Amino acid sequence: MEVYAFNLMPYRHLDFEAARQHRALWTVLPNTLYDPERGADLYQEYIDQMVYAASLGFDGVCVNEHHQTAYGLMPAPNLIASILIDRTRGTNVKIPVIGRALPLVNNPLNIAEEFALLDNLSKGRLIAGFVRGIGCEYHATGVNPAFSHERFHEAHDLIVRAWTEDGPFSFEGKHFNFRYTNTWPRPYQRPRPDIWIPSQGSGETITWAAEPSRKYPFIITFSPIASVLKYHMQYRQQAETYGYAANGSQLGWAVPIYVAETDEIARKEAKAHIEMLFNTFLKVPIEMLFPPGYTSAASLAANLAGRQGMSVQDQTIDSLIEKGTFVVGSADTVVRQIKEAQAVSGFEKLIMMYQFGTLPDDLARKNLQLFAEDVMPQLGRAG
């Protein structure tokens, strides 16, 4: 199994009492609640943690993109990736950027260029994640959610062509038009960097990602284990429909994990921090989370009818454990849960969100260390 460490880089020093006066930690949370001195230290703390993770034997360290929020402090994840690349120079540690939000930019060639540059800087250690961004980010950027899917697909096509076709060539689309597409530098990897598709799960996306010319690894993020496995199996089924058997490396699970000396200690240490992630950082009114067009009207209707979305109900550590949204416990407990899930779908990519909510530096590091020492060796590593 491939194992990656992931950090959203939340602003864990937030004045949560003040923050709760606002409708969400997204878009309208006043940026006066960000203290640059504490924030600057926090970037250092998180970057050092990820370099530490790289030294412990993780296959890669992942960053991602979010805008106008305390939930994740990386509006430009490639800047962080660039630092990580340099601080892991000479290793074979991968740097997945999972991902860049393609529909949110007006010139996707910038993303093609930046990724190609990172691929050169890392001598081929970049993994390129493509996402649509979270609903709030359509409020934050002004991009029309009605065209989110169109822009995603068009930007994807443009970027892949820019990496794999000889330039210059022209590109004609609905949203993007370029007379000259001629990306300098070209990516280091031939024909191109690996592409991952992180998702909360959608039939359309699976059909698209599993298509034989793509076979993109599909990473289900922060979902109950039942839906993670359901989507994994759906991907496998889709692959069979296309006439091939999906490889386990095409399936990924991104999940908060916390390991400690015993189950009891682990729960005790993680409780406040994981609940802060789900009940405060992720608490977003449905109108912000699902702007019109971001999802199909049918799936939004289902969501409205149930109001069961992860963002609307308060969760406890127990409910998160029960649903398998959070994996926590002693090394043996964590190994058992991962292996049980793996036995079902055969996924081969595990993205460990080792820092979550307000988890402080010492616990985040202990988590990484115990995971690397006591869990990783039991996961059937190729390495």
Added chain:
Amino acid sequence: MSNDVMIVEGCSTRVRREGQGEPLLLLHGFEGRDWPEELIERLASRYQLIIPDHPGFGASDDPKWLRSIDDLAYFYLSLLEQMSMPSVRVLGHSLGGWVAAEMAIRQPRTISSMVLVAPFGLRLPGVLTGDVFFWTREERITSLFHDSALAAARINNSSTKEELEQQLKNNYTAARLGWEPRFFNPTLERWVQRIACATGLVWGDDDKVVPPSYVDVWRQKLPHAQPFLVKDCGHLVHIEKPKELAEIAFRALGES
């Protein structure tokens, strides 16, 4: 009365017809067709009403070509051609007022007179329109009305599954047309002075979606337009003050 289905530009379009006389086209707002019967009856006493569901709204199809407000304006010009109506009166509310203005700059002779009720379409720098896509359901309903009792009744009235699907359909189309720039067209801003027909500008004095100060932008560009401020009224003038709106329409649209 009748409920016709017309095929216009390939789009199956629901069009209700009422009354006799010269034609008056009613263009509904971003919430979908919600004209109260009281208003319909009053207007139908003088005019032949053409009351469509916009493409992408209500019982009409959602055609692939519908991507911006321009498409909706050209669609209605086609609809009127198809109905052999070279010249009509128009009453448009909110999004529908915006469509009327877009039609009028493209083909000024097609509209003989019009009433724009709290129209979108122009920008008043520094004064934002309400963020209808950001508000929660409760905030949105509260912001549509002046009369809090009307708002409370709508808030407490839970929608059926079908109504909910309809609301989502309407909201999805409204976003496609007006998300960015938010319910505003820079081209209309540059060409709005092409509107030469008699024009009434109606605003509720407590409109929290398109603030009443927007009337100044329109009057600046259209000095001939006649403003009407409706007291104790929010964005949904047709629902809160149907009688007053009918009287204003009769004055502004001219005799049939």
